[in-house]
Amino acid sequence: MTARHRLRSLFTLVQLNGIIPIRSQPLYLVNLLASPLSFLFFITIVSRGAYLAYGITGGMILTMLSVGTGLQSDLTHYRHDLKFQDIVVASPVEAPVYVAGMALSELVYSLPALAVFVLMFIAEGLATVSSAVVLAGTLVLVWAFASALAFTLATYFQDVRETFLFSPLISLVLTVLPPVYYPLSALPGWAQVIAHFSPTTYAAGLVQGSVGLAPFSVSAALLDWGVLAAFTAGLFVLAALKARWKEP
């Protein structure tokens, strides 16, 4: 396949799994907005508005993670129920193109939610050139590791119902327990240590630091970028080793 053919395949997958399903069922767009907005509402009410900014930045991180859980369900469904992956394997489409195309297609569902949160981000006066760059970079990494995790897990699921079982657990471990919607300092000392095992803690630390919600230092930011990038790279390696293109 030439680069041009690969691009055509990639765009077709985005169209096939992203644009067309939304055209036939626009409610998909609202669906991805529901959880982050619910968390934002809840955290703002409970904190009497003090954590609104945390809710906005956390909402964007949760939106990117939701892309991963959606991807996990779609991959499992396509593989087992529709045998779509078998059709793709026996075609010129290469595994990395399929992975990238499917992950990008899921991103389409998140665009309205991201747009709403970006508008709030600007309205709350959080947007600067540096915070926008940090936010964009962080969200790309969160999307990448959520997609890699989705590919790895989808390999082991035998039925789409199993993904419904795991998605809330992943959401709990990666967004509710780590300090995505609140400052790290709100957690007791022992919980702060545990929180550092979650990549989202570093993602939230970066975004919160860039908008002045958490103390900022260059060394801490570099550490956060490094750990987040390492988590993402690790999950990609795991996906490459464990995700099955050809069955054993």
Add this chain to the structure above:
Amino acid sequence: MVAAIRAEHLRKVYPQSTAGVAALEDLTLEVPTGRVYGLIGRNGAGKTTFVRICGTQLKSTSGRVSILGLEVDREDREIRSRIACIPQESRPLYFLNVEEVVLLYLTMRGMDRVEARRRTRDALAELSLTEYAKRSVQRLSGGLRRRTLCAMVLASDADLLFLDEPTTGLDPIARREVWEAIRRTSREQRTIVLTTHYLDEAEALSTRLALVERGRLVLEGTPADLRGRVRYPYRVTIQGSFPREELEGYGKVSEIEGGLLVFTREAEAREIARKALELGVRLSLGPVSLEDIFLDIVGRSIEEDTPREEAAG
């Protein structure tokens, strides 16, 4: 000439098989190019396992397979650019319409959009799907969905097509349309591997056939070859009263509704026909069907599934 498929001593044991039952056992087979090659056998006989190994979707346990002269283990990327497949029990993506299923499959394979549109239009017309082009897959019957998948792979530019049970669930007219499309595709010098347990379909379409049972190749050849290898190549159906004991020496006799069925040889068939004429009994005579051959060789009907513990997929 390079064979479309060359499998040598192919063996497959699924990792999840606790009993270590081989889904394929020492299967050696050569599929010539530019023809329709039928793979027949009961459910669970190993047909799908063979197709999935050739389609680069499944690894074999041992043995060698080459596709269009390329080794499956080492050159799967090159192979994939030249094959297309409809897996057994596959369904088109339900939120697409019929035209999108075909068109997007072709562009996903990297085909230029103008060429993809032309091929889509032709394939839909050939399989009488034009009137459903804009209809959502969700609103199609099972048969139309299967036909859409057939249009999808037949429209591709692949040299080798794997059609795993492509006509399951189709009505007789739709089956004939798929058959015609398959014949036309093979006339373009493309190779089609057709797995089916509709023996009439295998016989009508295939220039060569392989019969697989419990993961082993039992018989291979042209339909005429297969007939030549059975004990009794003729089937005589007698309607009415005919003394059964007089037939016992002629071959294999069984009772059917309103008469007798005899599998026999040519000379004996003539003799039975002569006696039937003397007795004024209605009789029909002809070569055995593929169904008869299957029953004779395997000892069971093709409709019977392989027992679960022996199932190969």
